[in-house]
Every structure is written in structure tokens, then in C-alpha cells.
Amino acid sequence: MQSRTLYALAAAVLTAGCLVGTAFATTVRISDVPVPSAGSGVHVSDVTPTTIPPSATLVPKAGPGPFGAPPLSAPAVEGFNYVTNGTYNGTFFIPPDPHCAAGPTQVINIGNCLIEWRRKAAMSDTPDFLDDLKGFFSALPAPAPNPGPGTTLGTATFDPKVIYDQYAQRFVVITLERWDTASGNPSNQSRILVAVSKDSNPDNGFWFHAIDSKVNVGGLDRWADYPGLAVDDKAIYITNNMFAFLGAGGSFGASLLWIIPKTGAYSGPNNALSFALYDAYAAVGQSGFAQTTQPAHMFGAPGNGFDGNPLGTFLVSYGGLSDGLNEYLDIIQVTDPLGTPNFNFHQFS
DSSP states (O other), X not given: OOOOOOTTHHHHHHHHTOBOOOOGGGOEEOSOOOOOOTTSSOSTTSEEOSSSOTTSOOOOOOOSSTTOSOOOSSOOOOOOOHXXXXXXXXXXXXXXXXXXXXXXXXXXXXXXXXXXXXXXTTOOSSOSEEEEHHHHTTTSOOOSSSOOTTOOOOSOOEXXXXXXXXXXXXXEEEEEXXXXXXXXXXXXXXXXXXXXXXXXXXXXXEEEEEEEOOEEETTEEEEEEEEEEEEOSSEEEEEEXXXXXXXXXXXXXXXXXXXXXXXXXXXXXXXXXXXXXXXXHHXXXXXXXXXXXXXXXXXXXXXXXXXXXXXXXXXXXXXXEESSSOEEEEEEEXXXXXXXXXXXXEEEO
16 A cells, blocks of 8 residues: 655745755655555455455454553454455455545544444444445435436445645545456546535535546546545545556556535535646646645644745645655645646655
8 A cells, every 4th residue: 555644744845945846857766656555446355255254253453562452542343344344245355445524523434444433432342324325325316327417337446545624624525436348347447536514524425426536647548546635615536546447557657636616515405516637746847756746734723825826735745755864855835726626746855
């Protein structure tokens, strides 16, 4: 799996004022280009047969460091696990890809390929809601007989994420789908599935949306993988690595950005969202630095960016960039996200 980037990292770096300039000519990549994530279905080990029997006793591993995990501040809660997938999905998934978000009264836990939530007060092992992600998104049309606008692909999905939008008091859930003719599917397809809670309480329902994320980059159709997810006061931001389908070689093509205005996505009905798609690295003339990119989840009062336009988010990435002495973090500041977005590229040591 690719390494995660802390949401607050971009803002922290900018606040520290450690801009080192744009030394593009002397900065080189020393790591490999992005590869498909381990939950995407490209790898043989993604959907694992019952090598671990459902009846097996699962023993937790000690926490990080030689002294194990720090003491818990409250009793542990048992969420869904490897075995739960056998009940809901009929098979078992590696890796688990866990992700969670806390709202005012509930916590949503998500992973391959399940979603559950619990009340914060008197939290117990029994969730208030538990379902597989295919069932969770079943309000969207299924691909019968062929996928079309607003349809799912009817798969178990992969790479799910969830955040809580503190600006609008909503949970935002995303997960990905992929069809590939080389894997026996009838056509090459890619989907980003988006769910937005109708208020701060997930018990009150969600609006569901499907984005066709098959995009032609460099003359090849590509599918979306390893998403980043963030919000500011204006929009939802989703990033994805884009890979060619297996029949075309599976090469990395770009890291793209979807900007989704909250209007429609948050007010419904299903499949009411709109979006704009951008190649931020190409926009700043730095396609050669494109790599796994995460948008920054913004907090606080909205302000303006370097160019005086309304600030959107920061796109943060690292992929072994070095000039031989220093390593560099790439950051693209996004401004005027719902108008004509501007992208400002910087590297930080």
C-alpha cells in the first residue's frame, strides 16, 4: 500500500514557512512510480481464499515499539474483522484498508469491504448499522445489462474512505469499483461511489452518487485507484492514481483531482452531484512529478491563497524526490476551486 499523508501536513508546512523554491532541474525521483494498490483487484492476493479458517481464533498483535501499545483510555470495542467479510461478502479480503471518522454522536468505521457505525455514548461491540459496501450502495442502479451513467458495477468495491465534514455536519464516504476485460469482465469500467449523510446522524440516511472514473490519459483509457478524500467549506476533493487497464499494460498515467461542489451532492437526490476533473501536475507544467497525491482536509475559517483567490485545498505528495542532499515534499495549492481553479506548485525540504 502507498503511505498515507497526514491531512494537516500541508498547512503545517506552509505555516512553518520553509519554502525552499522550485528546484525542478536538480530534483530527481529516486523511488518507483506509483503501482496499483493492494486492494484494487490487480494482485492475485487481493481476494484471499479461506487460508485462515473462519473458525480460527484471531490473536491481536502487540502495538508498535518494544513495549507494545499504550494503555487504552476506554474499553476496546470489537469492530468487523476478516471473518465478518465471509458472512456479508462470501469471501475474505486482504488488505483490510481500515478507515474511520467521528461525528458529534457517532463513529463510522469502514474497510474492505464493509461499513458500520456506532453511537459514541455507551459504545459497544454491537454496531447500530453493519453492511457490506455493495449493499450500502444498492440504492444506485446496478449495471444490468451494461453500465451507464450513475450505475454501480455491482462489485464488492475496494479502497473505501470516510471523513466527517465539520463545515456542513455530514459524513462523506467513498469507495472504488473496477471492471477489466483481462479479468473476464464484459468491458473496461471504473467508478467512484460517493455517499453523503443527510445530516450529522448517519441513521437518517444518505444521498448516493456514482462517478464514471474511466478517463483517457495519454491515449489510454485508465481506471481510478488509491483515492484521497478531503473537504473544505466549498467542495469535496477526491484524488486518484490513474492506471491503464491490464490489456493495455497497466501503466501509471497521472494523478487526477475531482472537485465536487457540495450543492447537489449534499442536498440530493441520488446521482445529483456535479464535478470538474483536473490534472493539477499538468496544469503547472510538472507532469514528471506526478505521484500518489492526497488532498488536505481543511479546518477553520476559509481564507485566500497565495494568489488572493479563495483557498481550496493543498495536494500533498512524496515519492522519493531528492537532489542528493535533501528530500522534498511536493505541494500544490488549489485556489478558486468552484470558479476557475488555480494551481500553485511548490517543493519543500
